[in-house]
Amino acid sequence: MNKFRVLSFIGIGMLLMALTACNGNDKNKKFNPTERQSSMTDSEREAALAKKRAMLSPDLNTVLYSHNVRFGIVEPHIKGDITKDIADRISMKMLQIAAQNGISGAGSMNFVLGTEIAQTGRVATGTAPQKMTTQYELTFKVMNTATGDVYATAVQQVTGVGNSFEEATRNAVKEIKNTSAMQEMLQTASNRIVEWYNENLQVIKNQVEEAEGQGNYALALSILNSIPEQATEAYKYVAERQESLLKGMLHKQAADMLGEMQALLASSGDEFNPAVGAYFGLIPTDSPEFKTAQELYADYEKKCNARRADLEAKAERDEQAARELEKLKMLYDHEEELAKIEADKIKSKYESLAAAKAAEAQAKSKQKSGGLFGSIGDAISGIADRVFKVADVAGAVITDKLGLEGYKEQVELE
Numbered sequence: 001m002n003k004f005r006v007l008s009f010i011g012i013g014m015l016l017m018a019l020t021a022c023n024g025n026d027k028n029k030k031f032n033p034t035e036r037q038s039s040m041t042d043s044e045r046e047a048a049l050a051k052k053r054a055m056l057s058p059d060l061n062t063v064l065y066s067h068n069v070r071f072g073i074v075e076p077h078i079k080g081d082i083t084k085d086i087a088d089r090i091s092m093k094m095l096q097i098a099a100q101n102g103i104s105g106a107g108s109m110n111f112v113l114g115t116e117i118a119q120t121g122r123v124a125t126g127t128a129p130q131k132m133t134t135q136y137e138l139t140f141k142v143m144n145t146a147t148g149d150v151y152a153t154a155v156q157q158v159t160g161v162g163n164s165f166e167e168a169t170r171n172a173v174k175e176i177k178n179t180s181a182m183q184e185m186l187q188t189a190s191n192r193i194v195e196w197y198n199e200n201l202q203v204i205k206n207q208v209e210e211a212e213g214q215g216n217y218a219l220a221l222s223i224l225n226s227i228p229e230q231a232t233e234a235y236k237y238v239a240e241r242q243e244s245l246l247k248g249m250l251h252k253q254a255a256d257m258l259g260e261m262q263a264l265l266a267s268s269g270d271e272f273n274p275a276v277g278a279y280f281g282l283i284p285t286d287s288p289e290f291k292t293a294q295e296l297y298a299d300y301e302k303k304c305n306a307r308r309a310d311l312e313a314k315a316e317r318d319e320q321a322a323r324e325l326e327k328l329k330m331l332y333d334h335e336e337e338l339a340k341i342e343a344d345k346i347k348s349k350y351e352s353l354a355a356a357k358a359a360e361a362q363a364k365s366k367q368k369s370g371g372l373f374g375s376i377g378d379a380i381s382g383i384a385d386r387v388f389k390v391a392d393v394a395g396a397v398i399t400d401k402l403g404l405e406g407y408k409e410q411v412e413l414e
Contacts, residue, residue, distance in 0.1 A: 068229065096178075114140070218350040271304075
């Protein structure tokens with residue numbers, strides 16, 4: 001299988017050590033090695049959380065917190081020099097461009113962004129050393145998955161040169177830019193999508209109620225959260241239903257969250273893992289899974305406490321231990337804020353996956369020749385889901401009490 005590495009996003013290292021989550025229940029004990037009272041007021045805590053969110057990359061920040069337009073990213077058709085590797089790269093480019101324009105690519109069952117790809121040139125030089133050149137015309141489209149209507153388009157011409165046609169195509173993908181034409185396309189599409197939501201609130205309500213009736217709370221919540229804030233009339237519906245749908249989703253996903261928590265515990269040992277505490281905090285205290293999660297977490301807490309005690313004992317004579325201890329203390333100072341961000345990432349992941357499946361099912365019911373999404377592709381890309389996983393494989397360096405230093409980390413995409 002071809003693999004490639006892409007630079008992940010700047011500033012998400014702050015997510016890596018989050019070990020708690022917040023569901024407001026006293027029984028659901030947060031990771032708290034030493035009992036302490038926060039010195040922050042509510043406003044100071046919100047300011048600290050806002051600062052940490054601002055440190056996220058634009059891509060991940062938009063995926064998690066945007067209340068603007070949201071759509072799925074369609075993976076391009078695989079053909080000729082467009083391999084799975086290349087299709088992933090193009091999908092990532094579309095996700096990044098969407099984020100740069102304030103649009104979330106975390107998923108919507110009703111709207112997608114994709115691209116038609118036409119190879120317009122493919123030649124090898126006759127000189128030594130021989131070089132390969134590829135040229136493409138990409139027509140980007142924002143579409144309504146239910147009707148097949150195209151809301152806006154933009155065209156880009158790109159060229160790549162390399163030692164092979166595959167390398168030339170990879171280099172051509174690097175030339176895909178957030179041009180003024182792309183910005184205009186996304187603005188036009190956004191305006192039309194906002195208009196659609198305001199004019200089709202009953203359609204949205206029906207979709208939410210149908211998903212809820214099927215017990216698919218992740219999809220119901222995704223549909224609800226896809227309503228952009230600019231659609232003022234439709235957006236009122238979000239406040240009415242959000243709490244109950246979130247509660248339903250967490251209960252529905254409790255077994256899955258426990259399984260993921262157990263898998264993480266098996267590999268974490270006594271090291272901080274941000275997702276462990278977040279999964280524990282999201283498992284409802286009245287669910288059958290909570291007792292097991294609580295026991296597992298208590299054992300994990302003991303291991304982490306023992307590690308801290310060991311570092312404290314070594315800190316005076318061991319410079320490395322002193323640095324690690326300082327890092328832990330700084331994380332503990334802001335564990336609550338970090339945990340909220342990590343929990344948001346987990347919830348968004350479930351919504352995104354549910355939306356992708358629903359978009360594909362909706363497109364299939366309207367299927368035309370050339371694939372589920374016509375000429376732009378066959379399926380929703382898994383790129384958005386990989387964005388959520390970036391923080392789980394990276395490292396971080398603390399630089400001050402309110403945050404962690406931004407960094408670049410490579411993550412393998414398969």
